Amino acid sequence: MKIAVDAMGGDNAPKVIVEGVERARDERKDLEFILYGDEQQVRPLLKSDERITLVHTTEQIEGDEHPVKAIRSKKQASMVLAAQAVKNGEADAIFSAGSTGALLAAGLFIVGRIRGVDRPGLMPTMPSMGDNPAFVMLDVGANADNRARQLQQYAIMGNLYAKDILGYANPRIGLLNNGTEATKGDELHQEAHKLLAGTEGINFIGNVESSGMLGGAADVIVTDGFTGNAALKATEGASRTILHELKHTILNSGIKGKLGGLLLRDGIKQVVAKFDASRYGGAVLLGLKSPVIKAHGAADSRAVYYTILQIAKLIDNGTVNKFVDYFSTHDMAAEQGKTDEN
Template structure:
């Protein structure tokens, strides 16, 4: 059975060009997948030469990146590319939704159109972040929720564990709770209560508190935190990685001939360092806990980043991670699976 991806072709800084070119890479890689592109048909078709396994659904509107009220935007703009793509997933016409568009609008589309799994109180926004050893770690919530309860954080741990195990193939992934110290007694009331809930859950491999300074060294496979803190940490990592590379290039350019020759000899190593800091190579951010995969690619994504997001989403469908998650919750609550 073919996998069907609903793709918001008008989302992102370089849409539809980067989106369509990313789809073309995926078209060559995945013959078992149908790509349904939602957006301005004329603009999309300008970048297509082969429409094998590609369907274009023309939409007269799109969600702008600067929408002040994303929830209002998706309710008002029913014919926008993102909303129509989400509706296709809701109606079973597609298996997953991908967009590089407005994050708030995509979160709203995922929650209010696609819908959350019944037993998940708050879906979490999760991304695979880089580590020094190249293995990476999954972190959530990265900003889908401004405030969270301890129960939400426990929920995130289960979600992250399922993703790391099924999509990334990690056996018994290590779950860490982001805190201001590794001791069990550390943290505010939220962290202390979450620690107790996580410690009591034998279905996950909870290793205790982890500190922000250890994240990139691979201290855990999954790190859970509230959305406000997670978003701040994400932007800190992004900013540090970007500035590190800029400072390195400045030092090389201002270092004279010897520095330039040294950089030339180390070219392969420098590119390897750049790749190790590029979180987009792992794909997009998943709004996990919904009835179907909804994946957010970065707004500035190029074709390669779009392809990485499609590859990630394809793996989620291939492993049926959402279906397995539903089965887990049903079994936990004594509900028979269909």
């Protein structure tokens, strides 16, 4: 299998991208890569070009560009070339740590949507302190607005992903809402609740609140992109702020505190590791015809490596084809007596 890699996207590109790719390449003999990037920068970083093809380009999409315009005007951008390779069948999946908006645009306009999916959803894997080690959540920001039937599509894809990639036999699907009672929420979430409760083949456990996310309230948290973005960023921000304050306090609490910190170092490392999402890989843009995966902009080589492993599993398992199969045999609009698109 072959992965198209945007070597220039992300805060620490191309260095960490090349390092992560090479680590995965050295471990997995079945992996091949096409790296799109500036040859002058990328070539010197490569230990070897075994199973790595380097395609030179100097064009690149910046974080502050308008995603759709950038995709359309910068035909030689590393991200655009990677997407083009997947569209042309030269590669099986896209990796990028670049702009999420641009990657979504490249996914939509170059790779294309799965028929039956209105809007792709961005789905990270997060650590859970519940019975299962992790949960997925979508959409966390590919969309600023979602409709109820899009949330239903997210539930279906999230369910298949949790089974296929996380290995959960019967993932618990929860709807992120402002209370657990079935009647809670605004119109969108009340309608989504009804749709999910009536969807066959998923284990819908009802509404969940964002307070329970890290505690394992659900294996798949279904949410609109605006709320999901706020809940995810609040979780990340709170975790970061607390761990930072803890570190700061230990370093500034005199000899006694420092000694305590030293003795507790392993324990604190364990806690930090437990809340580290990067070992689960990147965020998947679910609903596109091929796997399109976004690593965090601040990803280090380890995060890149884990994301490559995640992509390999997605390709191996043919997970995206399972989405395609599902939506080609379930005309959800017709089932719901609706014919509206988008």
